Amino acid sequence: MKPYGVLIHGAGWISTQHIAAYRQNPATRVVAISSRRLASARREADAAGLEGIGIYDDFAQALRHKGVDIVSVCTPQHVHCENVVAAAQAGKHLVIEKPAGLSPRELRRMQRAVREAGVKTVVSFVLRWNPLFQMLKRMIAGGAVGRVYCVEADYLSHNGGWWSGWNDTRTRKNGVSAMLVAGCHAVDALRWFAAPGESEAANPVEVFALAGGYRKGRATAYDPTRNAWIRNARPMEYDGLEEALVRFDNGVIGKVSVHFDCVMPYRFPIRIFGDRGTIFDNRVWSHHFPGQTDWIELPAIQPDSSDVGHHPFNAQIDHFVDCLRRGIESHCNLADAIKTHQVVFAALECYRTRRPVRIAAAAFS
Numbered sequence: 037m038k039p040y041g042v043l044i045h046g047a048g049w050i051s052t053q054h055i056a057a058y059r060q061n062p063a064t065r066v067v068a069i070s071s072r073r074l075a076s077a078r079r080e081a082d083a084a085g086l087e088g089i090g091i092y093d094d095f096a097q098a099l100r101h102k103g104v105d106i107v108s109v110c111t112p113q114h115v116h117c118e119n120v121v122a123a124a125q126a127g128k129h130l131v132i133e134k135p136a137g138l139s140p141r142e143l144r145r146m147q148r149a150v151r152e153a154g155v156k157t158v159v160s161f162v163l164r165w166n167p168l169f170q171m172l173k174r175m176i177a178g179g180a181v182g183r184v185y186c187v188e189a190d191y192l193s194h195n196g197g198w199w200s201g202w203n204d205t206r207t208r209k210n211g212v213s214a215m216l217v218a219g220c221h222a223v224d225a226l227r228w229f230a231a232p233g234e235s236e237a238a239n240p241v242e243v244f245a246l247a248g249g250y251r252k253g254r255a256t257a258y259d260p261t262r263n264a265w266i267r268n269a270r271p272m273e274y275d276g277l278e279e280a281l282v283r284f285d286n287g288v289i290g291k292v293s294v295h296f297d298c299v300m301p302y303r304f305p306i307r308i309f310g311d312r313g314t315i316f317d318n319r320v321w322s323h324h325f326p327g328q329t330d331w332i333e334l335p336a337i338q339p340d341s342s343d344v345g346h347h348p349f350n351a352q353i354d355h356f357v358d359c360l361r362r363g364i365e366s367h368c369n370l371a372d373a374i375k376t377h378q379v380v381f382a383a384l385e386c387y388r389t390r391r392p393v394r395i396a397a398a399a400f401s
């Protein structure tokens with residue numbers, strides 16, 4: 037079969053992983069790269085050894101490049117909405133980096149454009165393809181911990197100038213909140229582990245959240261990649277700590293946090309409690325192993341690095357190509373990923389109202 041032609045839009049850090057993932061899949065071919073600056077698009081093409089492809093600094097022109105079937109939106113989050121709407125209207129399938137958009141209004145616009153165009157989407161909540169996540173999901177589906185009643189996940193990372201995307205996301209206007217910028221990965225993990233099926237994420241119905249911490253507005257920051265302190269850093273404009281409680285429609289209760297304030301190397305702890313067992317990261321206590329005297333450790337790649345080189349983009353892209361080939365929707369399509377964003381926006385509403393927020397099933401439909 038003819039390979040799917042891919043346009044990469046936004047030639048930065050994450051685009052390198054998208055390009056590598058498409059290159060390892062024989063059913064896809066990167067045919068063009070576009071970015072704000074031509075030089076960046078050219079740099080990524082050269083780095084990947086891609087010759088004779090289209091290089092653009094104009095997205096509309098790039099969308100008209102011959103043979104583009106899929107667009108990977110790798111731009112900063114504040115331009116995702118306009119990019120996704122334009123690509124959908126051009127009839128392209130979409131891989132959308134997280135977070136998908138900045139507000140419920142943007143997400144509604146994007147969803148409408150995707151629905152009207154009839155194109156397929158996957159949002160890069162890439163941890164769903166992390167080997168430990170997949171192992172745990174299969175164990176849950178197989179009843180290893182019985183009926184899950186509580187899930188917990190935390191995104192612990194002192195995000196800052198070490199990340200190329202920081203300057204775009206540290207502001208209130210373009211970043212919005214720590215939970216939106218990156219804590220959404222932990223919210224998505226809650227949804228993923230709160231649902232019993234192997235390819236299913238749970239529906240949040242109620243959220244209560246608090247925000248705080250100490251780092252907002254400060255010019256001193258920590259760089260966990262070098263274990264060094266930075267003075268005169270450009271300050272983060274929102275709270276660096278958010279803690280939320282989430283109720284799901286199947287009765288599971290979730291607890292999730294994001295810490296941009298923590299002084300430590302990156303961690304992403306997971307806890308899953310069932311009525312027949314418990315999971316702490318890669319350690320399992322299960323009624324399936326009745327004589328067990330200590331935690332069983334699963335030898336799997338854990339979600340313990342913020343380096344995107346560790347993220348399972350290959351598996352995500354393979355999954356999406358499989359969906360396209362079979363004409364089916366991804367479990368992580370835009371409609372599903374919007375439910376993860378709903379928790380983030382409900383948390384923001386809590387900070388204003390100081391009351392629990394109910395999420396209506398039809399909120400973004």
Ligand SMILES: NC(=O)c1ccc[n+]([C@@H]2O[C@H](COP(=O)([O-])OP(=O)(O)OC[C@H]3O[C@@H](n4cnc5c(N)ncnc54)[C@H](OP(=O)(O)O)[C@@H]3O)[C@@H](O)[C@H]2O)c1
Pocket residue numbers: 045046047048049050051070071072073074076077110111112113115133134135160161162200201202204217344347
């Ligand atoms: N799924 C994950 O685990 C994961 C991990 C990291 C990042 N991300 C997400 O990926 C997205 C990009 O992050 P990143 O780390 O790759 O950031 P980045 O290194 O800053 O790359 C973004 C690139 O987009 C280009 N760009 C900026 N504004 C643009 C515009 N208006 N039009 C076209 N191109 C524009 C810039 O290229 P120029 O050089 O041309 O200006 C920039 O290099 C964000 O949404 C981020 O949250 C996801």
